[in-house]
Amino acid sequence: xxxxxxxxxPSPTGYLHVGGARTALFNYLYARAKKGKFILRIEDTDQVRxxxxxxxxxxxxxxxxxxxxxxxxxxGGAHGPYRQSERLHLYKEHADxxxxxxxxxxCFCSTEELDRKKKQREAMxxxxxxxxxxxxxxxxxxxxxxxxxxxxxxxxxxxxxxxLVDDMVQGSVRFDTALIGDFIIVKSDGxxxxxxxVVIDDHLMDITHVIRGVGHLSNTPRQIMVYDxxxxxxxxxxxxxxxxxxxxxxxxxxxxxxxxxxxxxxxxTARTFNNYMALLGWSSPxxxxxxxxxxxxxxxDVARCSKSPSMFDVFDLEKAADVDLxxxxxxxxxxxxxxxxxxNWLSNQHIRNTSETQYIEEILPFVHSVGVVPEAETNVxxxxxxxxxxxxxxxxxxxxxxxxxxPDFYAPFAPRAEDFRDSEYFQSENFVSLxxxxxxxxGQMTQGEKLTHDAVxxxxxxxxxxINIKGKPLFMGLRLATTGRLTGLELPVYLELLGRExxxxxxxxxxxxxxxx
Ligand code: GLU
Numbered sequence: 001x002x003x004x005x006x007x008x009x010p011s012p013t014g015y016l017h018v019g020g021a022r023t024a025l026f027n028y029l030y031a032r033a034k035k036g037k038f039i040l041r042i043e044d045t046d047q048v049r050x051x052x053x054x055x056x057x058x059x060x061x062x063x064x065x066x067x068x069x070x071x072x073x074x075x076g077g078a079h080g081p082y083r084q085s086e087r088l089h090l091y092k093e094h095a096d097x098x099x100x101x102x103x104x105x106x107c108f109c110s111t112e113e114l115d116r117k118k119k120q121r122e123a124m125x126x127x128x129x130x131x132x133x134x135x136x137x138x139x140x141x142x143x144x145x146x147x148x149x150x151x152x153x154x155x156x157x158x159x160x161x162x163x164l165v166d167d168m169v170q171g172s173v174r175f176d177t178a179l180i181g182d183f184i185i186v187k188s189d190g191x192x193x194x195x196x197x198v199v200i201d202d203h204l205m206d207i208t209h210v211i212r213g214v215g216h217l218s219n220t221p222r223q224i225m226v227y228d229x230x231x232x233x234x235x236x237x238x239x240x241x242x243x244x245x246x247x248x249x250x251x252x253x254x255x256x257x258x259x260x261x262x263x264x265x266x267x268x269t270a271r272t273f274n275n276y277m278a279l280l281g282w283s284s285p286x287x288x289x290x291x292x293x294x295x296x297x298x299x300x301d302v303a304r305c306s307k308s309p310s311m312f313d314v315f316d317l318e319k320a321a322d323v324d325l326x327x328x329x330x331x332x333x334x335x336x337x338x339x340x341x342x343x344n345w346l347s348n349q350h351i352r353n354t355s356e357t358q359y360i361e362e363i364l365p366f367v368h369s370v371g372v373v374p375e376a377e378t379n380v381x382x383x384x385x386x387x388x389x390x391x392x393x394x395x396x397x398x399x400x401x402x403x404x405x406x407p408d409f410y411a412p413f414a415p416r417a418e419d420f421r422d423s424e425y426f427q428s429e430n431f432v433s434l435x436x437x438x439x440x441x442x443g444q445m446t447q448g449e450k451l452t453h454d455a456v457x458x459x460x461x462x463x464x465x466x467i468n469i470k471g472k473p474l475f476m477g478l479r480l481a482t483t484g485r486l487t488g489l490e491l492p493v494y495l496e497l498l499g500r501e502x503x504x505x506x507x508x509x510x511x512x513x514x515x516x517x
Contacts, residue, residue, distance in 0.1 A: 004036030005208050008067075009198065011043045012054040015259035015326070016061040018312055019213060019243055019251060022277045026240060027211045028067040029278065029300035039205055040072030042083040043198070045191045050085075061260040065270050066293065071205075079205040084197055091192035094200050094230070095154050095185060103229045104185060106152040107134040108145045129181035130155065154186035156196070156226065163221040168238040169305045170214065175221040183222055195219055199226040207235050211302055214239040238302045241281045244309045246338070247317040256317050258325045258333065265330045266337070267366055267400030269354075272347040279342075280310040289342075290349045314343050334400070344397035351396050363389055363399045370403040372410040388497050391489055408488070409497060413506050415484035417513065423486060425477045426514065430467060434474070435481035435511050437463040442500060451500040456492040481510050 006027040010020055031038035040062070044050040059073070071077025081087055098104035107130075118128045135157065137145075145152070160178035167173060185196035192200070202210060217239045227234040245256035263273050271293060278296050279289060282305050288295075315325060320336045337344070351359065360380050367378055367389070377385055392405050420426045428434075441459035442451065449455075464474045479491050482503050488494050495503050 002206075002208060004031060004034040005039060005206050006031045006036065006211055007039040007041050007202070007205065007207050008062075008069075009041045009043050009201075009212075010058050011046060011049070012051060012058055013046060013049040014054055014253055015261070016058045017251075017253060017257035017259060017326075018277065018280075019257065020058075021061065021065060021260050022243065022280050023212055023240070024062060024067055025065070025274060025277050026238075026282070026300070026302060026305070027209075028069075029296050030209060030211060030302050031070075032297040033300045036208070037070040038067065039077070039079070039207070040069035040075075040082060041201060041205065042073055042085075043194065045084045045194070045197055047189065047191060057259070057261075064261065064264055065274060084192070084201065087197075087201065088190065088192070090204065091186065091197055091200055092190075095192075095196075098156070098185075098229060099154065101229075102157065104154050104156050105135060105137065105182075106142055106146075107155045107182075107184070108137075108150050108152045109133055110151075127179055129179060130183070132182060135182065151188040153184045153188050155182040156185045156222075156229070158182050158225055163224050165217065165220045165224065165237055167217070167220075168209075168236060168303050169241070170217060170239050170307060173217065175218075177221060177225065180222060180225075185226070195222040196226055199223050199230075199232075202235055203227070203230070203232050209236045209238060209302070211238040211240065214242055238305070240302070240305050241307055242309045243280055243312050245317040246311065246313045246315065247321075248311075249317070250309075251312055253326065254324075256312070256315060256320070256325060262326075262330065262333060265400075266334060267398035267402075268343065268347050269350055269362060269399070271354075272343070272350040275346050275350065276343045280312065281305045290346060313338065314341050330400075339397070348394075348397045351393055351399070356390060359393060360386060360389060363402060366399045366402050367406065370406050372407050374410075384497070384499075391493050391497060395489075408483075408485075413484060413502070413509060415506075415509065415513065420480055420484070420486055421517070423480070425473065425480045425486070426517075428473065428477060430469060430473070431477060431481065431514050432511055433467055434463060434469070434477045435507050435514075437466050438478055438481060439504065439507050442504060445500070449500075451495055451498075451503060453492040453496045456495045460491070481507050484510055 008024040008027045010016065028038045042055060044055065062069070069075055071079060072082045095104060099106070117131065121128045134155070158177050158180055160176070163175045163177055165173045165175065183195065184193050186192055220237060224234055243251045245251045249255060251257050264270070274293055274296065275291050278291065278300065282300065284291065284299055285304070315336045316338055323336070325333060325336065354362070364378065364380070367373055367385070373385060380386065388406075388409050389402070392402065395405070396402060425431065438459060441462055445451070445455060460474065460478060463478065464470050469477075475491065476486065479488070480486055482491070482495055483498070484506055489497070498506070
């Protein structure tokens with residue numbers, strides 16, 4: 001068995017979004033699962049649309065996702081160069097060979113002429129196929145036209161036949177090449193066209209498996225014709241299902257897709273995002289959903305991918321119908337996340353299961369950006385911060401959500417009366433006596449003594465006895481009196497983290513609010 005070699009071949013014409021990232025992931029995982037090689041190739045032959053900024057953006061995204069490529073830009077390898085713009089001589093050499101063998105020919109038809117013919121066909125409701133005008137030009141005619149300085153493309157000479165694409169995901173798909181005609185392999189600017197360059201590169205780079213989006217399936221017969229013309233063996237094809245958004249429409253740069261880095265900025269870890277993307281079209285043999293990258297790397301098989309579209313059910317696209325999600329700020333983007341998505345569920349699992357050290361390290365940048373924790377306390381040595389972060393982790397679906405919790409522990413107490421004013425616990429005639437009894441309990445503690453988890457528990461019991469209430473009215477009443485909230489962490493943990501001074505301040509303020517009411 002030859003070594004399995006897969007590749008991801010992005011065109012650097014924009015940011016990397018989930019469609020491209022999932023293709024990269026599947027190629028990466030398949031190579032790892034089969035102990036093969038994963039190659040990165042940059043398809044930058046579109047001179048107008050390719051940019052250096054996009055190239056760096058794509059590489060940064062791939063690095064964040066963690067797909068270390070075995071060969072490619074900035075890494076090198078035996079099959080380089082890995083940017084198509086540096087491989088023009090190879091496309092030229094091979095095109096010359098096809099011309100010499102009469103398998104390709106120069107075409108002098110102008111864009112205007114071709115456009116006109118195309119429109120005519122379309123007006124008649126017919127599909128456009130190149131009419132073969134330059135197919136039979138003699139060598140003299142060609143030389144004359146070149147001498148006149150006429151621009152030309154190079155066309156592949158195709159013949160009408162049926163081509164069978166044997167695809168690992170889509171099964172056997174038949175194409176009739178009569179509807180394809182003689183297609184352009186080298187553009188008039190000398191740059192190779194995609195369907196031609198991809199074949200030269202995949203062949204010279206010894207690619208064994210081409211895994212890409214199903215949108216490219218219709219390009220495959222052209223590519224097979226080029227393989228055949230050179231007498232080369234095509235790779236194995238695997239065209240994976242398309243990704244649709246929550247509105248069932250195809251996800252694209254214009255619809256519902258955002259740069260991959262937006263997920264990093266929202267506070268999803270790459271581990272989570274890879275886990276989620278792996279399930280877009282693939283399922284584990286045991287039906288597992290929560291999976292570590294290591295497991296994916298050993299279990300992934302493209303042959304298990306489904307033919308049906310997979311749904312990227314992360315953003316509420318009906319709510320975002322008029323919004324370009326790729327253009328909005330992270331704070332704005334967050335508003336369109338479904339709170340109960342599978343991505344959030346997986347993310348919560350990954351946050352809970354990370355080692356404490358890694359979790360703290362990963363969340364600190366988000367703590368920084370909340371801006372409520374004093375700079376000098378924002379570090380792994382700060383015990384109070386670390387305890388708060390560790391207690392909160394079970395509640396977090398993203399690391400970014402820490403911003404909803406931290407102000408409670410660090411900012412001045414600002415009760416939101418509208419949240420509890422009408423609750424039975426605030427309305428209860430016991431509220432003040434409950435609160436004051438708890439204050440007395442805390443007051444009995446010696447000065448400087450820490451309000452521990454256990455001390456809080458003992459205090460709650462004593463208050464219950466004194467006022468003669470128990471159960472929910474006792475716990476919820478005290479929660480409200482001590483924190484100004486009806487929800488939050490387990491109360492003893494919450495109060496220990498707040499510390500005695502803050503608790504006293506809160507109870508006093510809540511009592512005052514009740515008395516004013
Ligand atoms: N550059 C192409 C794209 O970004 C690659 C397609 C392929 O994988 O063959 O869609």
